[in-house]
Each structure stands twice: as structure tokens, then as C-alpha cells.
Amino acid sequence: MPRWRIPAALAAAGLMLAGCANPSVGSANDDPTKPVTLKFWHGWATPGEVKAVDDSIARFEKLHPNIDVKATGNVSDATINQALRAGGDKAPDVVSSFTTNNVGQYCDSGMWADLDPFMEKTGLDKRKTFPKALLDYTSYRGNQCALPLLADAFGMYYNKDAYEKAGIERPPRTMSEFEEVSKKLTVRSGRNSYKQVGYMPNFRFYQNSPDRLFAQWGPRYFDAKGDSRLAEEPATYDFFKTARRLARAQGGFDDLERFRLTFGDEMSSQNAFLTQKVAMHLDGEWRGLMLKDAKADFEWGVAPLPVPDDRAETYGRGFITGTVAGIAHSSKHQNAAWELVRFLTADTRQVVSFANAIHNVPSTFAALKSPDLDADPTFRTFFDILRNKHSKALPPSVNGGAYVVSLGDFAYSVEAGRVGDLREGLKKLDEQIDADTLQSKS
Template sequence: MRRIRAAAVGAVTLPLVLTAAACGGGSSGHGGSNEQPKSLTYWASNQGASIEVDKKVLQPELDKFEKETGIKVKLEVVPWADLLNRILTATTSGQGPDVLNIGNTWSASLQSSGALLPWNAENFEAIGGKDRFVPSALGSTGVRGQDPAAVPLYSMAYALYYNKSMFKNAGIEKPPATWDELVETGKKLSKDGKWALGAEGSNLSNNIHQVFVLGKQHGADFFTADGKADFTSDGAVAAVKQYVDLMGKDKIVAPGNAEYAQNQSLSDFANGNTAMVLWQTASATFQAQGMTEDEWGVAPAPVPSGAPGQGTATNSMVAGINLAVFKNTRNIDGAKKFVKFMTSDGEQTILNTAYGSIPPVKAAQQDPAFNTPALAVLRDTLATSATALPQVPEESQFETVVGTAVKELFAEAAAGRPATTESVRAKLEKAQQQMPKK
């Protein structure tokens, strides 16, 4: 999932979804006549440098779909800060789109609402078959053992992006491969009003992505094998403290980053104010902000020691965007045709090239457009060292409450109160108390 900041109300809303979804209802413009409408409403998540960039990317493809099928698609690009709560409201009210983007980490949470169309064998066959998709992408489409709640659309992974000229001017020959190297390198770069590393302390889900990976490196999963929240283990506490310490203790992240939300760290990087950023599939955003490809490099995200891999050498979550259908749409056939169109080999090449992401469709991955050095790092990460976030119904609450805990710790660090083991554990205990009891 990309650039998400879900509001705290999500933790309150989701339990209501589980009871209200069974009440039925209709999507926006649905209900009344049984006549199949000749239009669809599509909520697209903000993938480009701005909402306007997304409209420029998507509208020509939607026009193409209308020309082929006669079905007009009404597009709304929804900012990440609003998307989860908009979806949760739609599942309870029945007033939502026909087709929508969801962050792949939300799949299990939204699946439990019962509002999304299950992608059983028949539905997959209608879009060309399940075996067209890369297995790792299908692994983040819902609870294992159940029919997926969505279909993969864009695949992404985290990497370390670095400014080549800033590294050269500081006498640094190569990007850091371990966290110790990153801190050491960062102290050489944080001077003269510039900072080594960008962060987005107010971006809740980015906070989760970073501390989840660090948690894996510390041997923590944040959930037990039976799906219970486990936020206060020593590994989870160490992971959160390590991330916040990049600002409070190591002083390689600007204190102002505590207030940063969606894309602000990318703007600082593009403008030469920070030398590094940990981000998922960011090349298209840098280009949209005026950087040329020779100005930045990309390397695997850091690990404690040695090479990236599984377990404690994990260096990314399995990131991506899924395409879902509200099952109460009045235009189910049109919705399936749209999903088939968006996941076709040709459209996968067009859309993933535009966004700098990787197609989750096997055939489209073979296009030369996805053989660049930058994308090779991301493909290797997805194949060898990325781990899916927990596919549990409470995942969206996890993003909200733990993401908020990290946000609050960043605010304290920015105010001159660095995190301690005790302060981190207290925040995580508070977050765990906000989770549903099992």
C-alpha cells in the first residue's frame, strides 16, 4: 500500500462495519430500477505526485474502456488521508463506488465486513484466470484459505533512495546497507541545514510499514499466531524505539518531519533538502517533481547485518494496491469487465509504467519497461526479502492505533524528549488496549 494516513476514527468505525454490512444497501447511484446502468463509479487512490497527475494518467484509459464497452467510468481520486474512512463509511451506508482501490494491507479487514465481492474461481475466470497473477501479490488479497477480497493492481516494495551529488560531496562512496551504516552515513550528511533521512511522522500507515519491517528484524510480528494483538513484546518496543530514535537520538531526521504527512518527505528529497528516503516505488514521483534519473540512486532498504532475506533480514513489507468491487453494485458485469480491462497485459504495462510500480500480472512483468536498475531492486525485494503485513481482520485498526503511537512519539522527540524503552512501551500498551478483545 502506498502513502496512507488513516484517521483515528477508523478504529471506532470498523467494528460497526462487521454488523452493518449484512444489512445490504446499494452503491452510489444504485437501487431502484433493475436495468443495468451504463456507468460505473471508480474510487482510485492517489498514486502520483498529485491528484491531478492521477487524473491525467487514468482518464485516457477510462475513455479507452468506454470506447470499447460503452460503459462510462466516473472517476474520483481519493487522497490516502481520507480513503480508509471513506471506504468504511461506504460499507455501512451502502453509498459508495462500484469499483475501488484498496491498500493491499486492508484486504483482510475489509473482507471481514462482507461488503466486497469475493473473487472465487468463477469471478477470476471472468478476468482471465487467477494464474495470471504473481503469487506474492495474491498473498495480500485477504485471509488465507478464503476467496480473495480483491485483485492485485500495482505491486510495490520499499527501497532506500539516495541523492548522488549529496553523497559525493560528503565523500560517501556507496549507500548504507545496514542500520549502523545508515546512522553513521547520516551524521555526515546532516549539516548546513540539510538532513540525512526523510520521514513522515504524521503519516500513520507509513509509520506502520517502517516499524513492521523493523519489528521483523527484531523478531516481532505485532500479532500472535491466533491473531491477537501483541504490540508490547520486547521486539516490537525495540522496533518502534529504533525508528523514532532516528530523529530523537541519532538526529539524522529533521524535527519538523514529525508533522509531515503524505509525500512531504518526497518533496524534501526532490528539492535537495534531504539525502535519503525510505519509500515504496518512488521514481515516478521524483520525476514528476523535476528530478532526472541520474540524480538519484536506489538500493535495498537496510537490514541489521549481512544481506536482505527472510525473517530478521526482511527489509520491506509486501506493498501494493488491490482492485475491489462492492458486491451490491447494480452493474456487476460492468464492474468485472472494468477489472479485466485494468488487469489486462496492455493496461498493466501502461499504468505501472506511469506510476513506476511493478505489474502483479506475470506477462506484463516481462515488458522491457520493468527491467530498469531501479525496478530490479524492487523486484528482487518482493521476490526474496519482503513479508506481507498480517492478514487479520484487525489490520486497519493496527495501522491506526500503532501508527498514532509512533506519531505521538515523533512529536515528543521533536520537542526534545527522545523516546525511552518505557515511553515506547507505554504508548504501545495504550494502543493495544484500543484493539478489539478476542
């Protein structure tokens, strides 16, 4: 399973035990210049990704011939956390995760070591090295227990041929333009079906989980105490109103849902954007490479997703996520482990090489400016989205990914018309998220 498609429910469920863990205590007294073997666990699984990881390790070992790195791939968060709870010689020293919204649990549980002391003694200035959005999702309440290891940015792919046929000159920049363009691009094939929809707004469609579109509003999920505040957030109501309007403009939820059920698998040759059943599509930077490999028989482009009309100045923003890396608290080789983490996350040549190899967005300022980066202009659109100061990632929480799952379940009910009073429904959602957070701390 590609790294950015790990279901949030599984990621959340796998970590629910971490909040009550009593992690083994490791050591930061080791000499990183002495011979040592480090165990590095990661989640990459496809042959190309594994090769890119192995090549990265080879580059590191050439710079640090005293450090031997044993890498294990295709490892889930649940497996990593079980090993860290147990501790001992079989536990990993360096770990990575594809689930940024679990960072709150990594940090709060003590499973992952605080990296600030290592950065301080080796002179790495994190604020000058990494974009703020990435630092936000790799720390929790002052504990920087992880660092970004490449990123994913979400934008809007659009069918240029469909645009030309509909007389549309440029991608929409505001939600009202988005609604208008979506309607123009929608082509019916009968009373209850379609040949093409402009944009499929239904939240069960591929990458359309509600948190990704919601990022265009820059919402605050939690208050200063860590309590859920979705019912208090004005953007929440505008977000659901906009989603309903997008659906109504193209025929309504029921017709759209019937059409969605005819789509092929996201990762197949029957992908709805590839087969031109959808003219505009929310997706990440990896989709461009897939479209090229599939030899899409239409011209396509990439642009940032539209933003709310009253936030037009934030156009260019998007949803940000990515891989995070850290040091196991139980490791007895934490200084040597830091050398590996620092190399993987902050060495410019390494970050650029890795980003080019697996077609992900670089996660440092220096790498984003490198002339050695893939020059594909559609790929570089995602660099701009990452650099945009308004771009947002999901906030870390000791609740892990459970609050995202709860929001998704609620959003499915809203779009299907099963929530009569939105405010009351959101209040109950807040209560559920807070109860899950309390349970994760017990």
C-alpha cells in the same frame, strides 16, 4: 490528495461502521455478454491519473462493446462503504481503494464479493498471476475479496553528491552500516541545528510512519487468533532500539525534531530531500518522477532500505502497499463487473499501460517482465523490491487501519522518550488494538 497520502486515521475512521454492516445481496447470475452499464468508483483525482483511468476504461469497452462503464473518481472509502451499506441502484458495481489494511473489513463485513468463484470459472490462477505479498493484502482468512491494481514499493533515495563528498562508496545494506553512513552524512550548522542530516529517523517525517521501516524486520503483528502480539515479537524491540540509535548517531531526537520542523511540505519544491537537507530518504516509486520534474540539481539514486544485521540475507526487501479492486456485494451485474476487474488487474497490456501512465509498480508477474515497461533503472529498482520474497505489506485486520494509527501514536511517544518501560508499553498497545478490534466487530 494523492492516493498514497490518504491519512491512515481517516481511512480507519471511515470504515469503522463496515464491520457491523448487513450488506445488500447482489447477483452473479447475469450474462456478461448482454448490454449493461457498470458503475466504477475509484479514488484517483489528479488530471493525469483520471485520464489514465479513462483511457483504461476505453480499452476495456473496445474489448467489451456491450459493457458501458461510468467512472466516478476522487471517492473515499467512507463514501463507498456508505453506498454499499445502502445498496440500491445508485451503489457502485466495481470499487477500488488505496487502503490495503482495510481489506480485512471489506472481506469480513461481506461488503465486497469473494472473487475466488469468478477466478475459478474464468481460469485465472491468482498464485501464478500476482506476487504473494499482494495476495496477502487483498485477502482475509481465506476470502479473496479484492485483487491488486498496481502497487507501491518503498525504497531509499540517496544523494550521490553527498555520498561522494563524504567518501561513501555505496548505499548501506545493514542497519549498523545505515547508522554509520547517516552519521557521516550529517553536517551541523551550529550547536542545535544542521545543514544536512544523513537520514531523518523521526516518525512524523513525510513517509516515515513506523510500519514502513518496521517492514525491514518482517514482523508478525497478529497471532493465529487475530490478537495483537507486538509485545511478544522480538523484532519490535530491535526496531525501536535501532530507531533510537539512528537518532542518537545524528544528535538526538530533540535536535532532529527542531530541524524537521523547518522542512517544507513533502509535495512542494521545498521537500527536504530535494533541498538537500536530508541525504537519504525513505519514499516510494513516485518520488523519482517528481525529482525529475523538479530538475533536482544533484545526482541521486535509489536502493533498497537497509535490513537488520542478523537478517542480512533479506537485503532487497521493502514495504509494499497499493490499490485494491473488487466487486460490490450488492451489484446485480457481478459477472460483468468481474470482466472489468479481471481486465484492470490481470490483463498484461492494461497493467503495463496503467503503470507507465501513473508511474506505479505493476502488480502481476507478467507485467513486471514486460519489455514495454518504463526502462528507467531507478523506477525498476522498485520492481525488484516488489519481487523480493521477503518484502512485506501490512496484514489485513477487521480493525482496519486503526492498529496502524495506534502503533504510530505509540512510536511518537517512544522516540520522544515518554515511554519508560517499553515492554509494558507494548503490552498496553496490544490491549488497545485488541479492544479496537473487538469494538469493530460489535
